[in-house]
Amino acid sequence: MLKVLQDDITTLKIDAIVNAANNSLLGGGGVDGAIHKAAGPELLEFNKTLGGCETGTAKISPGFKLPAKWIINTVGPVWQGGDAGEPELLAQCYQHSFELALENQIKTIAFPAISTGVYGYPKQAAAVVAVQQLKNYEHRFEEVIACCFSEVDVEIYERLLGSGIQAAVI
Numbered sequence: 361m362l363k364v365l366q367d368d369i370t371t372l373k374i375d376a377i378v379n380a381a382n383n384s385l386l387g388g389g390g391v392d393g394a395i396h397k398a399a400g401p402e403l404l405e406f407n408k409t410l411g412g413c414e415t416g417t418a419k420i421s422p423g424f425k426l427p428a429k430w431i432i433n434t435v436g437p438v439w440q441g442g443d444a445g446e447p448e449l450l451a452q453c454y455q456h457s458f459e460l461a462l463e464n465q466i467k468t469i470a471f472p473a474i475s476t477g478v479y480g481y482p483k484q485a486a487a488v489v490a491v492q493q494l495k496n497y498e499h500r501f502e503e504v505i506a507c508c509f510s511e512v513d514v515e516i517y518e519r520l521l522g523s524g525i526q527a528a529v530i
């Protein structure tokens with residue numbers, strides 16, 4: 361089941377939340393800062409052992425003090441105008457996060473709108489990529505949540521879902 365929520369992702373009591381991190385995995389602003397704050401300093405100590413993360417890939421950490429059991433850290437592309445492979449890299453963030461979730465028997469997972477804050481990816485364009493990937497994988501999970509921070513994001517996701525984007529065969 362795929363659902364759109366307007367919420368602070370750090371409050372969700374589910375198997376895994378996805379973090380829109382940076383290549384260091386050592387924290388930052390936006391959703392990354394909120395997740396580190398809510399998970400506690402053990403997250404930083406743990407992530408120091410991970411050796412960073414390439415853009416478009418993902419690494420997993422325990423949720424520590426979060427209600428969520430796991431954090432899947434992924435690194436979205438910085439928007440550079442759209443001709444630098446941004447859509448492919450963004451799609452890979454969702455794909456690698458989902459694959460890591462499947463490897464770890466995760467059944468319920470929530471994603472923020474990766475790259476659409478500090479990294480400047482236009483919200484609508486990013487949501488097209490996100491919704492396509494969320495639909496591709498939803499049948500392999502009990503619950504997939506698009507966790508939006510703003511009402512504008514909720515409207516964009518709901519419009520796209522209503523417009524009938526089809527899942528690709530994977």
Ligand code: AR6
Pocket residue numbers: 367368369370380381382387388389390391392393394436472473474475476477478479480481507508509510513
């Ligand atoms: N819950 C859900 N969504 C949130 C939350 C929250 N608590 N806080 C922010 N968002 P951003 P990026 C939304 O900037 O663009 C960090 O410094 C936000 O409104 O967090 O991928 C990292 O360390 C937006 O829709 O991530 C990197 O350096 C979305 O999350 C860099 O920012 C993503 O915004 C990554 O930039």
